[in-house]
């Protein structure tokens with residue numbers, strides 16, 4: 109007896125035929141792009157500038173095309189819509205036309221693909237059946253159908269497979285975040301395709317896909333207005349280097365390579381913040397009052413500045429003492445805009461002071477000519493050396509290191525730092541390396557210090573500019589990831605993840621990079637650890653400007669099992685009862701566990717829990733501890749997990765996810781910062797499958813009687 113193929117096998121075979129046709133067409137397009145490139149090189153052999161220009165254009169176009177064709181290769185076709193009109197529309201990672209310009213695949217970002225994400229049974233948008241096509245490389249391995257409009261289904265229309273979303277969510281997580289292009293949900297799609305102008309705010313609880321949505325939005329905006337965004341640069345900012353490593357494969361998997369990903373610790377080229385200050389210090393350093401402190405600091409004489417200058421002119425000795433130099437410094441500052449750009453004003457002020465010395469004598473040498481006096485002194489090496497020592501060009505790092513001297517910091521503090529705060533802040537600048545909060549201070553200092561005037565260079569001929577432009581645009585993608593983006597770097601699109609935690613000084617740092625940018629801000633006020641929401645909101649307003657704001661709220665948690673999220677939510681609600689939290693959609697039957705042990709058993713129990721989770725889940729395991737304990741815990745667990753285990757502190761855990769999570773000493777995590785229960789909420793909502801809490805006290809979830817007033821806690825909800 110011959111087995112009849114199942115409906116699923118028949119349907120898979122039919123889709124495979126279409127997918128094969130798409131790959132065959134892709135090969136033709138690849139060889140076409142190769143020919144364009146060869147043609148470019150042939151033209152360059154003519155040797156004149158016009159030919160070189162054409163070569164650059166053609167090679168650039170071909171390279172872009174090839175890159176686009178390669179990027180979406182695996183699993184290129186992932187969806188199909190069967191429409192009322194009878195059309196079967198395939199959706200994929202990129203658009204492919206056949207030789208007669210009929211679409212074989214529609215790019216997921218094109219308007220024609222929108223119903224794939226937006227159609228529902230209540231509002232089918234002309235879609236009868238939506239099909240998700242699962243592939244492995246170029247081979248179709250499965251299908252998941254949704255019949256959205258059964259009444260319109262033609263006779264014999266097959267409906268096969270399980271729900272695609274649930275199947276995807278149940279899969280084990282790897283070390284890197286994946287794209288969600290085949291299962292984007294309706295509320296997410298609306299945020300992804302929101303207009304570019306102004307500021308788009310995407311809010312939602314843990315695991316609602318905010319990060320995924322923000323990254324897909326970048327790919328969407330690059331698709332819909334590539335010239336503007338690829339040319340002007342796109343910056344994605346995340347909270348920590350670990351987070352940036354976690355998300356850095358999503359955009360390349362969507363075919364976008366040229367986006368700059370930075371964490372708040374690595375915003376400045378050449379400076380990597382290696383530590384975080386404690387909550388009290390971060391609050392001081394992040395507050396706007398630091399700007400006033402820094403603006404005084406930059407004008408103080410450098411610690412090695414000479415306090416006297418003596419020279420001989422026309423046989424007479426001219427001396428400037430400390431008071432005269434201080435007056436000259438004041439005069440230079442009045443005339444200059446920033447210290448580094450004011451060397452000229454400083455020179456003039458010193459010459460004025462020297463001249464005035466001669467004028468104050470009982471018998472001023474009347475035959476001295478001012479112009480001659482200036483010209484001769486300016487030329488002298490002793491004068492130039494004095495100026496270089498007295499008014500040197502300084503960089504931000506040196507200036508902040510000098511502030512490790514308490515008396516120097518106190519001189520700049522005005523009434524902006526309390527007396528007891530000065531030694532704390534000064535001591536932190538004396539420590540090796542920089543903290544994350546210092547990065548924003550260094551950036552502010554760079555702006556306040558300014559730049560020395562540029563020496564005049566040779567002017568370029570217009571055609572040189574043109575060639576330069578072409579090379580720049582063709583190299584831009586790779587150049588942007590290699591060339592330092594310094595304080596001059598402006599972006600046309602800035603995406604900020606975990607935006608609820610930015611300090612006012614960090615908002616200023618980003619604002620300087622996006623004066624004309626379109627912004628996408630992603631955050632969850634309930635996960636906020638920042639204390640002064642009003643000041644942060646003001647700084648955010650100043651950074652993003654007053655243009656139109658659009659808001660989207662994501663409501664479904666796709667990360668956690670319902671069992672795990674219920675625990676995280678119940679803890680947060682004990683502290684802040686009125687919060688609106690998302691709903692988790694996936695039940696696994698695995699309840700989160702709490703293991704209460706004595707102090708001396710804590711480490712053994714932690715190790716046992718980690719070993720157990722590594723054996724139980726397929727993917728990654730995370731251990732979340734307090735910042736103080738993190739390195740010790742990592743040391744004790746080293747050697748376990750072969751790349752599947754990561755130990756992070758509770759702030760670093762932001763934005764990350766693992767299949768299994770062990771949270772160690774939750775009471776310690778709460779105690780670490782003033783909004784510690786929110787930080788714990790973040791820690792408890794990192795796991796997809798298993799959560800184990802290892803603790804020495806059973807009542808960690810109970811808020812203390814003197815907990816902060818819930819009304820005050822709710823304020824950060826108004827950040828956006």
Ligand SMILES: Nc1ncnc2c1ncn2[C@@H]1O[C@H](COP(=O)(O)OP(=O)(O)OP(=O)(O)O)[C@@H](O)[C@H]1O
Pocket residue numbers: 273276277286287288291292293296312313314315316317318319320321632666667762763764765793
């Ligand atoms: N539509 C979707 N289809 C498949 N997976 C999804 C979808 N939306 C979100 N996810 C998955 O859910 C998880 C959480 O997403 P993401 O990290 O973007 O959430 P988040 O809102 O930024 O979370 P948090 O605020 O807790 O950091 C990720 O694994 C993501 O891939």
